[in-house]
Amino acid sequence: MLTVSRSESPPRDGYHHGNLRAALLDAGLALVAERGVDGFTLRELSRRAGVSHAAPYHHFADRSALVRALIAESYVELGRALALAAEIEGADAVERIAAMGTGYVRFALANPERYRLMFRANLAGSPDGGDDSADRAGARAFAVLVSACEEAARTGRFANGVDAGTAAAACWSTVHGVASLLLDGALGVPPNQEERALHLARRVVDVTLRGLAAAPS
Amino acid sequence: MLTVSRSESPPRDGYHHGNLRAALLDAGLALVAERGVDGFTLRELSRRAGVSHAAPYHHFADRSALVRALIAESYVELGRALALAAEIEGADAVERIAAMGTGYVRFALANPERYRLMFRANLAGSPDGGDDSADRAGARAFAVLVSACEEAARTGRFANGVDAGTAAAACWSTVHGVASLLLDGALGVPPNQEERALHLARRVVDVTLRGLAAAPS
DNA sequence: TGTACATCAGTGAACGCGCGTTCACTGATGTAC
DNA sequence: TGTACATCAGTGAACGCGCGTTCACTGATGTAC
Numbered sequence: 001m002l003t004v005s006r007s008e009s010p011p012r013d014g015y016h017h018g019n020l021r022a023a024l025l026d027a028g029l030a031l032v033a034e035r036g037v038d039g040f041t042l043r044e045l046s047r048r049a050g051v052s053h054a055a056p057y058h059h060f061a062d063r064s065a066l067v068r069a070l071i072a073e074s075y076v077e078l079g080r081a082l083a084l085a086a087e088i089e090g091a092d093a094v095e096r097i098a099a100m101g102t103g104y105v106r107f108a109l110a111n112p113e114r115y116r117l118m119f120r121a122n123l124a125g126s127p128d129g130g131d132d133s134a135d136r137a138g139a140r141a142f143a144v145l146v147s148a149c150e151e152a153a154r155t156g157r158f159a160n161g162v163d164a165g166t167a168a169a170a171c172w173s174t175v176h177g178v179a180s181l182l183l184d185g186a187l188g189v190p191p192n193q194e195e196r197a198l199h200l201a202r203r204v205v206d207v208t209l210r211g212l213a214a215a216p217s
Numbered sequence: 218m219l220t221v222s223r224s225e226s227p228p229r230d231g232y233h234h235g236n237l238r239a240a241l242l243d244a245g246l247a248l249v250a251e252r253g254v255d256g257f258t259l260r261e262l263s264r265r266a267g268v269s270h271a272a273p274y275h276h277f278a279d280r281s282a283l284v285r286a287l288i289a290e291s292y293v294e295l296g297r298a299l300a301l302a303a304e305i306e307g308a309d310a311v312e313r314i315a316a317m318g319t320g321y322v323r324f325a326l327a328n329p330e331r332y333r334l335m336f337r338a339n340l341a342g343s344p345d346g347g348d349d350s351a352d353r354a355g356a357r358a359f360a361v362l363v364s365a366c367e368e369a370a371r372t373g374r375f376a377n378g379v380d381a382g383t384a385a386a387a388c389w390s391t392v393h394g395v396a397s398l399l400l401d402g403a404l405g406v407p408p409n410q411e412e413r414a415l416h417l418a419r420r421v422v423d424v425t426l427r428g429l430a431a432a433p434s
Numbered sequence: 435t436g437t438a439c440a441t442c443a444g445t446g447a448a449c450g451c452g453c454g455t456t457c458a459c460t461g462a463t464g465t466a467c
Numbered sequence: 468t469g470t471a472c473a474t475c476a477g478t479g480a481a482c483g484c485g486c487g488t489t490c491a492c493t494g495a496t497g498t499a500c
Contacts, residue, residue, distance in 0.1 A: 016443055016495060042487065052445050054489080059443090063487065119401060138403070162424070169395070169404055169417060170424040177394025178386070184336060186355070187386055200386060207379070207387040211428025233462055233476055258453065269478050271456080276476090280454065 021059040023049050028070050029114060037117045042066070067117075071134040074111075074118050079141030081107045086144055093152035094209065100145055101175045101205040102198065108179035109194055115183065119176075145171060158212050167212050174208040175201070238276040240266050245287050246331060254334045257284070282348065284334075289354040291328075291335050296358030298324045303361055310369035311426065317362055318392050318422040319415065325396035326411055332400065336393075362388060369429075376431050384429050391425040392418070 017023065027048040032040050042063050046053040060066040085103025086096040108115040118138075146168045153164040181187045182197045189197045234240065244265040249257050259280050263270040277283040302320025303313040325332040335355075363385045370381040398404045399414045406414045 020443080041485080043485075053487090054446075055444060057488080119397065159427070166417075166420050166424070169398075170391075170421045172404075173394035173398055173421050174387075174391055174425070175394070176398055177390035177392070180336065180397065181386075181390055181393055187389075200383075203383050204387045204390050207383070207428035208391070208425055209428070210376070211424035211426070237476080259455090260453065270454090271479075272477060274455080 017049075017051060017055075020049065020051060020055060024056055024059060024066065025069060025073060028066060029073065032070065032117055033111065033113050036113045037120055040067070065131065068131055068134050070114075071118055072137040074114050075134065075137035075141045078104070078107050078118070079137070079144065082141060082144050086148065092157075093148050093155065094157050094213070096148045097145065097152065097171060098205060098209055100148065101171065101209075102202060104175040105179045105182070105198060105201040105205075108183060109197055112183050112191075115179065119180075142168070142172065152212075157214055159214050162212055170208055170212060171205075174205055178204045234266075234268060234272075237266065237268060237272060241273055241276060241283065242286060242290060245283060246290065249287065249334055250328065250330050253330045254337055259283070285348055285351050287331075288335055288351040291331050292351065292354035292358045295321070295324050295335070296354070296361065299358060300361050303365065309374075310365050310372065311374050311430070313365045314362065314369065314388060315422060315426055317365065318388065318426075319419060321392040322396045322399070322415060322418040322422075325400060326414055329400050329408075332396065336397075359385070359389065374431055375429050379429055387425055387429060388422075391422055395421045 024045060028040070028045055031045055031048060035044075042056055043053045045066075046056060049055075056066065060069065081103050082100045085099045088096060088099055091099070146164065149167040149171065150164040152158055153162070153167065158164075158167055178187070178201045182189060182201065183191075185191055187197075187200060189200060241262060245257070245262055248262055248265060252261075259273055260270045262283075263273060266272075273283065277286065298320050299317045302316045305313060305316055308316070363381065366384040366388065367381040369375055370379070370384065375381075375384055395404075395418045399406060399418065400408075402408055404414075404417060406417060
């Protein structure tokens with residue numbers, strides 16, 4: 001894990017924690033990774049942060065606000081992973097799209113429970129007025145993909161009739177689908193064999209890219 | 218819903234229920250559809266079946282056995298939907314694959330919570346010795362797709378280097394991905410607009426099929 | 435540099451809740467003779 | 468057609484559990500003068 005811990009300071013240096021909010025987010029991500037979404041409880045989280053189970057209420061309105069923050073956080077990281085994957089010297093739009101596909105699946109395989117959390121619908125359910133920070137973080141994460149698709153469309157890399165929106169939907173559907181199925185072990189690849197999984201994912205992504213491409217390259 | 222209720226007889230005709238097992242499965246699917254996976258509890262289920270909350274234990278070992286049965290049941294229905302979609306007079310393998318893609322997404326859109334249930338990993342977690350009926354039902358559901366892919370590969374409908382396994386993985390990934398994202402509202406189509414959703418799904422599936430196809434048809 | 439005081443960020447006890455599961459029970463059903 | 472009895476499939480009370488959340492509290496921190 002390359003994740004940088006936000007709560008570097010010693011966990012408790014007195015009565016006040018100092019940075020409990022960040023420590024809760026860190027511990028929350030670790031807890032989700034370890035126990036899964038359903039194993040995530042405020043009380044266990046507080047235990048891990050070395051704090052009473054009422055303390056989190058000074059930083060988050062309730063459980064679901066905390067979960068929403070974890071989701072938003074995860075999307076930010078996914079976005080970073082995608083942007084990083086797309087940073088290839090001299091690569092054209094289609095090559096960047098392919099690289100992001102691999103980066104996407106790699107992220108999912110490396111953070112299975114967190115990935116499930118992100119796509120667990122209505123887990124947080126922001127009510128009236130609502131906190132849509134998770135949605136916005138998600139949209140931002142995919143902005144890189146969308147803009148690569150726009151560039152590819154603009155430069156005639158896609159077949160006739162394939163607009164950038166369709167291409168982005170196809171790419172996202174493909175990588176989300178293959179990542180989810182791999183995590184569930186549904187494609188016959190054992191969970192620990194990351195190399196085989198990535199190899200299969202790449203082949204699947206290639207099919208989609210070929211389907212998008214302008215006929216004779 | 219075309220689902221046939223298995224518990225046609227009047228709910229209670231005496232002390233004994235008569236067909237409680239089937240009634241529990243029916244009520245369970247309805248409960249999941251209504252409240253989502255997380256809203257599914259044995260006690261609410263028993264309430265709906267008009268039975269004490271200890272009664273289910275005469276038919277299922279525990280909660281997770283019941284959930285597993287619901288998942289298996291759902292896969293059977295999905296398999297039926299796919300097989301039905303593929304029954305097109307005089308259609309070739311590729312046309313059948315396309316039809317199954319549409320049928321798949323249609324099933325997911327029509328049964329969102331049930332679809333989520335099916336892909337909720339480790340929900341049941343069959344332990345040692347284990348009941349793998351859900352897995353087997355899943356495999357059976359996809360047998361139709363796999364055999365269509367095999368036929369298409371055999372008859373040279375796929376591009377060089379695309380074997381039936383890769384094709385099946387690509388198809389399944391695509392439809393699962395687009396269905397999941399549509400259910401989450403992630404593709405910008407409001408949940409109730411089924412026509413628009415299906416239209417988008419079809420375009421995405423077409424991309425994959427074009428990617429699989431032998432070069433000049 | 436002190437002092438008074440408001441605010442912040444913790445504590446720990448307590449609440450009610452609904453859950454899955456177990457248990458001794460009892461009424462209904464089916465079968466042997 | 469009866470009767471005795473085993474088995475089946477319910478009942479309802481009770482169990483312990485961990486949860487999210489609230490509350491009055493208190494120690495620590497920061498600021499005004």
